[in-house]
Amino acid sequence: MAMPQLQTALAELGLKKYRAKQIFDWLYRKCVFDFAQMSNIGKAERELLQEKFSVLPAEVNTVRKLDSSDGLTRKLLLELSDGNAVETVLMHHDYGYSVCVSSQAGCDMHCAFCASGLNGAIRNLSVAEILAQVYVFNQELVSREERVSRIVVMGSGEPMLNFDAVFGALQFLHEPDGANISYRNMTVSTCGIIPGIQRMQELGLPISLAVSLHAVRMELRNELMPVNKGYPFPDVIAAAEQYARSSGRQVTYEYILLKDKNDSDRDAELLAEYLRYKQAGVNLIPVNPVPEKGFFRPDKKRIEKFLSVLQKHHVHATIRKEMGKDINAACGQLRAAFAKEKNYAE
Numbered sequence: 084m085a086m087p088q089l090q091t092a093l094a095e096l097g098l099k100k101y102r103a104k105q106i107f108d109w110l111y112r113k114c115v116f117d118f119a120q121m122s123n124i125g126k127a128e129r130e131l132l133q134e135k136f137s138v139l140p141a142e143v144n145t146v147r148k149l150d151s152s153d154g155l156t157r158k159l160l161l162e163l164s165d166g167n168a169v170e171t172v173l174m175h176h177d178y179g180y181s182v183c184v185s186s187q188a189g190c191d192m193h194c195a196f197c198a199s200g201l202n203g204a205i206r207n208l209s210v211a212e213i214l215a216q217v218y219v220f221n222q223e224l225v226s227r228e229e230r231v232s233r234i235v236v237m238g239s240g241e242p243m244l245n246f247d248a249v250f251g252a253l254q255f256l257h258e259p260d261g262a263n264i265s266y267r268n269m270t271v272s273t274c275g276i277i278p279g280i281q282r283m284q285e286l287g288l289p290i291s292l293a294v295s296l297h298a299v300r301m302e303l304r305n306e307l308m309p310v311n312k313g314y315p316f317p318d319v320i321a322a323a324e325q326y327a328r329s330s331g332r333q334v335t336y337e338y339i340l341l342k343d344k345n346d347s348d349r350d351a352e353l354l355a356e357y358l359r360y361k362q363a364g365v366n367l368i369p370v371n372p373v374p375e376k377g378f379f380r381p382d383k384k385r386i387e388k389f390l391s392v393l394q395k396h397h398v399h400a401t402i403r404k405e406m407g408k409d410i411n412a413a414c415g416q417l418r419a420a421f422a423k424e425k426n427y428a429e
């Protein structure tokens with residue numbers, strides 16, 4: 084609930100309006116998620132709150148916790164009240180903490196290199212379930228007087244297919260009473276759903292857009308990302324460029340490097356042709372090998388050559404800094420394994 088909604092709900096119960104501010108302060112500043120501990124609220128009112136409301140993190144169960152060996156990345160698998168599960172990841176950078184949130188439980192986009200569509204029911208997450216993925220980490224950080232300051236919507240799911248909940252959650256996190264996170268510190272990543280990019284443009288918020296591109300040859304992109312058949316990538320790049328121009332935010336194109344598939348000089352040249360003179364940057368991501376699918380990581384020399392071809396054509400590009408590689412290798416797989424176990428148990 085946003086503040087005005089909570090104020091109305093409290094008024095209907097005969098509680099004073101200012102209680103809403105106190106509750107927000109407990110929940111989102113102090114990260115206390117239990118009404119019983121809200122000591123500046125009278126006992127009878129606390130009991131009434133307990134009876135009438137639930138704070139979602141209390142119902143979200145952390146079923147797995149993985150820490151990377153470098154200590155910079157923590158991944159949680161959260162079980163939702165319907166038994167579904169989502170992954171959320173906290174990363175510690177020099178500039179602070181960022182969280183990569185999921186927008187759907189599972190995903191229906193069937194990208195060839197992704198485990199998010201495997202096993203388990205696929206459904207949209209609610210605003211509260213998206214927010215819980217951030218506040219569950221704020222609750223851990225609060226004792227160190229730290230907070231999450233960046234959000235990337237890049238976990239499982241296609242955010243543009245759950246548009247209202249994703250942008251509702253981001254707007255909540257932006258509010259001073261919510262998490263006070265600047266829109267400039269938020270990124271939404273899409274596999275290329277053009278109507279979603281256009282809606283994002285209509286919102287007029289300076290949120291960054293990232294596009295998972297991964298191939299610039301029609302046939303290969305159809306194979307790697309079936310969404311390309313509905314929204315061909317040249318149209319996606321055109322929509323993203325319009326977004327960049329209207330928002331003033333550079334678009335990031337994610338490009339997973341797959342040995343002998345999309346990592347040739349010719350691929351780099353084609354990519355440069357598409358992105359030259361655009362407000363765009365490329366994030367090159369050497370793949371985490373999936374031998375069963377024939378995905379291998381190009382060697383270091385090839386990766387650097389690909390980068391240098393882009394740079395020669397004046398396309399801004401970087402190689403993604405690998406964080407928590409040991410646990411990121413399992414991206415989407417934690418949820419898939421959990422769903423599988425549950426199915427067996429049932």
Ligand code: SF4
Nearest residue numbers: 190192194197199240
């Ligand atoms: S990469 Fe993203 S859009 Fe593609 S299947 Fe995985 S979660 Fe879905």
